[in-house]
Amino acid sequence: MPKIRIDGIEFDAPKGWTILEVAKFLGIDIPTLCYHEGLTPWSGCRLCLVEIVQGNTTKLAASCTYPAEEGLIVRTASKKIINTRKVVLELLIAQCPTSRTLQDLASKMGLNRVRFKPKWEHCIYCGLCVRMCKEQMMTRSIGFVNRGKQLKITTPFDKTSEECRRCGGCMYICPACNLRCVGPNPQTIVCGSCYNKLQPTCLDVYDSYSCWMGLKGECGTCVTEKPKEKKEI
Amino acid sequence: MSKLHSTNQLEALYKKVLSDKAHKNRIISISSGTCGQARGSIKLVEAFQDAIIDDKDKISLKVSGCHGFCAAEPNVIIYPQEIFYKNLKPEDAPRIVQSVLNDEIIPELTVSQNGTNFIHLEEIPFYSHQKRILLHDNPLIDPTNIEDYLALGGYKALSKAFEMQPEEIIETIKLSGLRGRGGAGFPTGRKWDITRGQKSEVKYIICNADEGDPGAYMDRSLLEGNSQSILEGMIIGAYAMGATKGWVYVRTEYPLAVQNVILNIDKAQELGLLGENILGSGFSFDIEVVRGAGAFVCGEETALIHSIESMRGIPSQRPPFPAQKGLFNKPTNINNVETWANVPKILVNGADWFANIGSETCKGTKIFSLVGKVKNTGLVEVPMGITLREVVYDIGEGSPKGKKIKAVQTGGPSGGCIPENMFDLAVDYESLTGAGSIMGSGGMIVMDEDTCMVDFARYFTNFLQGESCGNCSACREGTQRMYEILTDITEGKAEEDSLELLEELAHVIKNASLCGLGQTAPNPVLSTIRYYKDEYLAHIRDKRCPAGVCKTLIKYQIDANNCTGCGLCTKNCPSGAIEGELKQTHSIDQEKCIKCGICSDVCKFNSIITE
Numbered sequence: 028m029p030k031i032r033i034d035g036i037e038f039d040a041p042k043g044w045t046i047l048e049v050a051k052f053l054g055i056d057i058p059t060l061c062y063h064e065g066l067t068p069w070s071g072c073r074l075c076l077v078e079i080v081q082g083n084t085t086k087l088a089a090s091c092t093y094p095a096e097e098g099l100i101v102r103t104a105s106k107k108i109i110n111t112r113k114v115v116l117e118l119l120i121a122q123c124p125t126s127r128t129l130q131d132l133a134s135k136m137g138l139n140r141v142r143f144k145p146k147w148e149h150c151i152y153c154g155l156c157v158r159m160c161k162e163q164m165m166t167r168s169i170g171f172v173n174r175g176k177q178l179k180i181t182t183p184f185d186k187t188s189e190e191c192r193r194c195g196g197c198m199y200i201c202p203a204c205n206l207r208c209v210g211p212n213p214q215t216i217v218c219g220s221c222y223n224k225l226q227p228t229c230l231d232v233y234d235s236y237s238c239w240m241g242l243k244g245e246c247g248t249c250v251t252e253k254p255k256e257k258k259e260i
Numbered sequence: 261m262s263k264l265h266s267t268n269q270l271e272a273l274y275k276k277v278l279s280d281k282a283h284k285n286r287i288i289s290i291s292s293g294t295c296g297q298a299r300g301s302i303k304l305v306e307a308f309q310d311a312i313i314d315d316k317d318k319i320s321l322k323v324s325g326c327h328g329f330c331a332a333e334p335n336v337i338i339y340p341q342e343i344f345y346k347n348l349k350p351e352d353a354p355r356i357v358q359s360v361l362n363d364e365i366i367p368e369l370t371v372s373q374n375g376t377n378f379i380h381l382e383e384i385p386f387y388s389h390q391k392r393i394l395l396h397d398n399p400l401i402d403p404t405n406i407e408d409y410l411a412l413g414g415y416k417a418l419s420k421a422f423e424m425q426p427e428e429i430i431e432t433i434k435l436s437g438l439r440g441r442g443g444a445g446f447p448t449g450r451k452w453d454i455t456r457g458q459k460s461e462v463k464y465i466i467c468n469a470d471e472g473d474p475g476a477y478m479d480r481s482l483l484e485g486n487s488q489s490i491l492e493g494m495i496i497g498a499y500a501m502g503a504t505k506g507w508v509y510v511r512t513e514y515p516l517a518v519q520n521v522i523l524n525i526d527k528a529q530e531l532g533l534l535g536e537n538i539l540g541s542g543f544s545f546d547i548e549v550v551r552g553a554g555a556f557v558c559g560e561e562t563a564l565i566h567s568i569e570s571m572r573g574i575p576s577q578r579p580p581f582p583a584q585k586g587l588f589n590k591p592t593n594i595n596n597v598e599t600w601a602n603v604p605k606i607l608v609n610g611a612d613w614f615a616n617i618g619s620e621t622c623k624g625t626k627i628f629s630l631v632g633k634v635k636n637t638g639l640v641e642v643p644m645g646i647t648l649r650e651v652v653y654d655i656g657e658g659s660p661k662g663k664k665i666k667a668v669q670t671g672g673p674s675g676g677c678i679p680e681n682m683f684d685l686a687v688d689y690e691s692l693t694g695a696g697s698i699m700g701s702g703g704m705i706v707m708d709e710d711t712c713m714v715d716f717a718r719y720f721t722n723f724l725q726g727e728s729c730g731n732c733s734a735c736r737e738g739t740q741r742m743y744e745i746l747t748d749i750t751e752g753k754a755e756e757d758s759l760e761l762l763e764e765l766a767h768v769i770k771n772a773s774l775c776g777l778g779q780t781a782p783n784p785v786l787s788t789i790r791y792y793k794d795e796y797l798a799h800i801r802d803k804r805c806p807a808g809v810c811k812t813l814i815k816y817q818i819d820a821n822n823c824t825g826c827g828l829c830t831k832n833c834p835s836g837a838i839e840g841e842l843k844q845t846h847s848i849d850q851e852k853c854i855k856c857g858i859c860s861d862v863c864k865f866n867s868i869i870t871e
Binding site: 177 | 555557572576577579580725726727728729730731732733734736737738739740741744761764765768771772773774
């Protein structure tokens with residue numbers, strides 16, 4: 028079994044596991060959006076980025092598709108990662124401010140500003156519906172069309188697909204249209220209404236690596252409720 | 261020609277081909293690649309065919325691939341003297357044929373500069389500063405005739421390779437120091453070694469000929485002019501790595517290249533150089549051509565593999581690397597056209613010969629397409645480590661209109677720009693990356709003082725936002741937002757903090773993107789911010805475009821001192837914005853002016869000024 032080190036924890040990963048699976052197993056929180064346990068990982072949303080040590084430097088890679096290889100050293104919550112994830116989420120929220128899933132993630136990650144003009148689109152091209160249709164519903168009635176700015180998800184030639192059974196799987200899994208956030212404030216785009224309702228679920232040990240907020244306990248939750256000196260691995 | 265069953269039969273064929281060609285040593289070679297045809301070489305070829313009709317036994321006409329000197333096309337080279345005639349018209353054909361028969365020279369058709377005529381190829385400044393290893397053979401080869409390639413010693417490297425062990429070949433490539441010419445510069449020998457080391461009965465190799473950079477056409481000219489050298493390189497590589505099948509992935513936008521590669525594969529199969537039991541060595545290998553639909557991202561190796569597998573051309577995360585799990589989940593080696601073309605040269609001349617060319621870290625030569633505001637545009641093959649100054653001023657001979665050169669962009673749309681004061685930089689992978697640009701596949705776009713660097717960054721970001729596959733959010737949304745901010749800046753709508761946001765966004769795209777396209781997409785933005793921050797600030801703070809390019813920020817006015825009242829601008833103005841009596845100073849109505857700049861182009865007295 029390949030031995031990897033993730034946030035300072037040595038772990039013998041079973042063969043074929045990804046970094047995200049290892050992190051989930053160890054209880055390390057990594058935000059995800061286009062990932063779903065029942066579907067092949069896609070590495071499209073770029074929210075599950077982790078920092079991988081490579082020689083004298085590090086690189087960011089999507090943990091959902093990165094295989095847990097022998098000798099890998101991984102950090103899941105450095106300042107660089109947190110800042111990058113925030114900008115990526117900022118881009119996604121600016122694209123589709125009505126998504127409840129995105130607004131919840133913003134609350135969780137402490138994103139409270141969006142500096143881009145809102146596009147008010149209804150799709151973030153995470154590809155969950157396409158994979159759901161293909162892999163779970165065994166149909167291929169929708170897919171990506173075009174690239175870049177013209178990218179869209181649609182049925183072949185924009186016509187009603189004969190393959191489609193109207194099962195609704197695509198709508199069920201969609202993070203943008205399934206749950207609508209009713210709160211977005213047109214001035215700020217970030218809703219923020221549930222900002223204080225979501226309490227962080229904390230781990231036992233805190234430092235800049237493992238606090239998912241990257242705040243070293245500045246949020247106060249862990250410091251007050253779980254004194255640090257009592258908790259050790 | 262019958263099928264060859266051993267290297268001895270190949271030797272016999274060499275002798276036959278050379279003796280056939282011996283009595284016909286006068287050759288007129290016409291540059292007729294796609295670029296030459298666009299400049300009118302087809303008519304020139306017809307004119308020459310008519311002109312030599314009576315002298316066919318004395319002169320042979322060669323319709324070859326690109327000779328590289330775009331600014332001089334359509335051109336011919338007369339062998340064996342290597343006389344170069346430029347910018348020819350069909351009417352010139354008869355007298356050129358006559359001069360060849362009489363062993364004369366026509367001075368007015370040669371390249372001239374400051375009163376000096378450069379007659380022979382090696383005297384012309386454009387060619388004399390180059391070191392043409394790969395492109396040298398192009399004028400001597402008719403791409404439809406495999407005998408021309410054999411006459412130049414083609415497939416000698418293959419017979420030599422069959423005498424060696426596969427490990428020895430890989431060791432030779434390693435010693436030569438050849439690095440991937442596709443842009444990243446990964447050592448080719450090591451890449452081959454990794455593929456060879458994979459435990460799999462089936463392995464594949466791919467030639468990446470998906471050249472999508474605007475203004476770059478090195479691969480096209482090699483494919484069109486000398487595709488046999490690429491095929492030979494691939495056969496050698498396949499033998500060294502134990503691969504069973506190869507693909508050439510070439511874009512449909514290169515119809516002539518596709519046609520020539522397919523034709524040459526057929527010819528090689530006829531001769532038994534491809535197929536079962538090649539030259540009696542027991543090694544079997546075949547090559548297939550796959551045509552790409554012209555997506556820029558398909559030049560990325562994982563996207564290219566998906567495209568060959570008939571899936572959407574989107575990249576996937578590495579690892580697993582293609583060498584471990586590539587095409588159809590088998591170990592796959594991908595190399596660029598130029599890399600493959602270098603392989604036969606290395607095997608024939610030896611690793612030391614190759615390692616002696618170039619700089620400390622980068623060996624051999626590299627072909628660049630020198631385009632933009634430079635006098636001698638064309639394909640230049642130079643040793644690695646040459647300075648940008650030599651390329652731009654010695655080979656390119658500077659700006660055509662005598663303007664000051666401002667910067668050079670290397671590496672295609674996702675490369676950065678390098679300002680004029682850094683032109684002493686050596687051209688190799690490390691120093692270009694250090695300067696904030698990339699080697700890329702070898703595009704080199706020269707810009708003069710009339711180029712606005714913000715507009716330049718905006719132009720390439722626009723290209724990249726359209727070519728991003730859209731798979732990963734950082735690249736798709738990020739490039740669109742960068743373009744949005746850059747457009748705001750060029751239109752004078754940007755706020756003071758937008759530059760900071762642009763820079764932050766650029767770094768995020770660089771770090772967070774999945775593939776090479778996204779990771780290099782911010783280069784034009786980052787390098788222009790690095791070297792030309794004052795231009796950005798002039799746009800943002802003073803709402804002024806220093807180069808006078810950004811339409812919303814400039815105003816055309818007429819200089820009363822220079823205006824002669826000729827009325828040429830009034831005649832040409834499409835919106836009727838210029839008024840004035842003949843022989844009186846004219847004036848521009850700013851409300852009607854659409855800022856097309858036609859008045860400035862047509863004015864003969866430099867009286868149109870931009871503010």
